[in-house]
Amino acid sequence: MNRFSYVKATSVDHAVDVLTADPAAKVLAGGTNLVDLMKYDVERPTTVVDIKRLPLGDIEALDDGALRIGALVSNADAAYDRQVEENCPLLASAILAGASPQLRNAATTGGNLMQRTRCYYFYDPSAPCNKRDPGTGCGAIGGVNRIHAILGASASCIATHPSDMCVGLAALDAVVEVSGPQGKRDIAFEDFHRLPKDDERGDRPDLDNTLQLGEIVTGVRVPRQAFGQNYTYLKLRDRLSYAFALVSVAAGLTLENGVITSASVALGGVAHKPWRDKRAEDMLKGQTPSREIFTAFAERILSPAVGQGDNDFKISLARRAIVRALAQAASGTPQRQSQKSYA
Amino acid sequence: MSYDPDTQSQLCPTTLHINGVRHDLEIEPWTTLLDLLRGPLALTGTKKGCDHGQCGACTVLIDGMRYNSCLLLAVSQDGAEITTIEGLSTGDQLHPMQEAFIEHDAFQCGYCTPGQICSAVGLLNEGHAHSREDVRELMSGNICRCGAYVNIADAVEDVMGQQTHAVAAQ
Structure with a gap:
């Protein structure tokens, strides 16, 4: 681990000041990703700003029925919180699909949003990686790419976002609350993470998200949801627990008299950010749940999918996982994360 | 400084x-x-x-x-x-989880055992395990290269059961 200056933040404004003054500073919360990356020399911050003592550790119900989850609420505390379980069980389930109990005790809500890809080339400072060292190339394209993206990749990066929680938050249309040198602002969840290439900043896989210099995540708001019964988080991976997703599906449906009135589906493990296609979701509205309509939806959302070689299997795996997840959501039988057979 | x-x-x-x-x-x-x-x-x-x-x-x-x-x-x-x-122990008095690991032969080489036992005590304190399935899932953060998982789960379930009986007897 490199040497750095350690600063205990005394307020959000203090943390913002330190981050604004030193672009190579990093925020420390749970540390489960940052400390790991520092040990690999992938992250070499000049300053580490410890925000763990800031008052961002509460979950509160807002007047409009939304829940605000503070940036420092641990993944475990969020997943087992009664309000989260009642208001958005999809989020609780997604969190429990990720990592291990030890990691969920340490990892925070804000840190989960900020975690970096698990691409092997990103983790290896001796390998080329446009995300870690812009302009050096991508070892994964044409390399070992079993875990890589099938959607939204660019010519310079095929990394995936590793989070499960964020896939749940994407399906729930959450809002990210941030503070920065210009004050506070809200970012719609779909606008928080970015694809490696976008219109605004071009092909910049080094930028995981749309935070500006000095900005810090202070919390996440989850709107009041109707997916109390008809939801699931289905995660497929190389072993049954404690592994990153090859493909995961967060699905929520609203049903009235047996007809779908709204649908929300987010995919994990397949792109640089949780993947949604709202126009594809629209085709589910007004339909009666059936294997045929779910398959048609899966074909539609995966129509731009491209394999990289080792990960070609993800396209058919995702198709089947989407159909299975929508069937679980429609029947109100969500996947339990401790149950290792798929209903 | x-x-x-x-x-x-x-x-x-x-x-x-x-x-x-x-x-x-x-x-x-x-x-x-x-x-x-x-x-x-x-x-x-x-x-x-x-x-x-x-x-x-x-x-x-x-x-x-x-x-x-x-x-x-x-x-x-x-x-x-x-x-x-x-x-975890009090003098020579082992913690019930340590006793259970010995009783159930829940280790071979022993290298992972301190972490397994601390994790198992944490699992009990956290209170989210209610079945063997839950124990297996909530102990998944502890890898045992020797593969003593079956006996580890037995040991954890044993202590969970003792606690349940202790509560029921009160």
Whole structure:
């Protein structure tokens, strides 16, 4: 681990000041990703700003029925919180699909949003990686790419976002609350993470998200949801627990008299950010749940999918996982994360 | 003190309560809790396995909950109550989880065992396991290279059952 200056933040404004003054500073919360990356020399911050003592550790119900989850609420505390379980069980389930109990005790809500890809080339400072060292190339394209993206990749990066929680938050249309040198602002969840290439900043896989210099995540708001019964988080991976997703599906449906009135589906493990296609979701509205309509939806959302070689299997795996997840959501039988057979 | 770029050093006053003993320390901020325990504090019961949060051998209890000590900077734990494997027994009286691991032969080489036992005690404290399925899922952060999982799950279930009976008898 490199040497750095350690600063205990005394307020959000203090943390913002330190981050604004030193672009190579990093925020420390749970540390489960940052400390790991520092040990690999992938992250070499000049300053580490410890925000763990800031008052961002509460979950509160807002007047409009939304829940605000503070940036420092641990993944475990969020997943087992009664309000989260009642208001958005999809989020609780997604969190429990990720990592291990030890990691969920340490990892925070804000840190989960900020975690970096698990691409092997990103983790290896001796390998080329446009995300870690812009302009050096991508070892994964044409390399070992079993875990890589099938959607939204660019010519310079095929990394995936590793989070499960964020896939749940994407399906729930959450809002990210941030503070920065210009004050506070809200970012719609779909606008928080970015694809490696976008219109605004071009092909910049080094930028995981749309935070500006000095900005810090202070919390996440989850709107009041109707997916109390008809939801699931289905995660497929190389072993049954404690592994990153090859493909995961967060699905929520609203049903009235047996007809779908709204649908929300987010995919994990397949792109640089949780993947949604709202126009594809629209085709589910007004339909009666059936294997045929779910398959048609899966074909539609995966129509731009491209394999990289080792990960070609993800396209058919995702198709089947989407159909299975929508069937679980429609029947109100969500996947339990401790149950290792798929209903 | 603040970071001195010339000497590349910084010593941070930090107080940790470890196994009931208060330690007033001055720590370099890049020291992990694991390295602090095993090095300067000579509490070598906590094991370094992968050193990246993937194996669970370094699991300790902080305020009763389990954490991978390899991924925590010791300075960030200022004021915490930490329990390591050395702190679970009372004199020669082993913790019920330690007794259960012996009873069920829940280890072979033993390297992962301190982390397994601390994790299992954390599992009980956290209170989210209600079945063998739950035990297996909620012990998944602890890898056993020898593959003693069946007996580990038996040991944890045994102590869970003792607790349930103790509550029922009250």
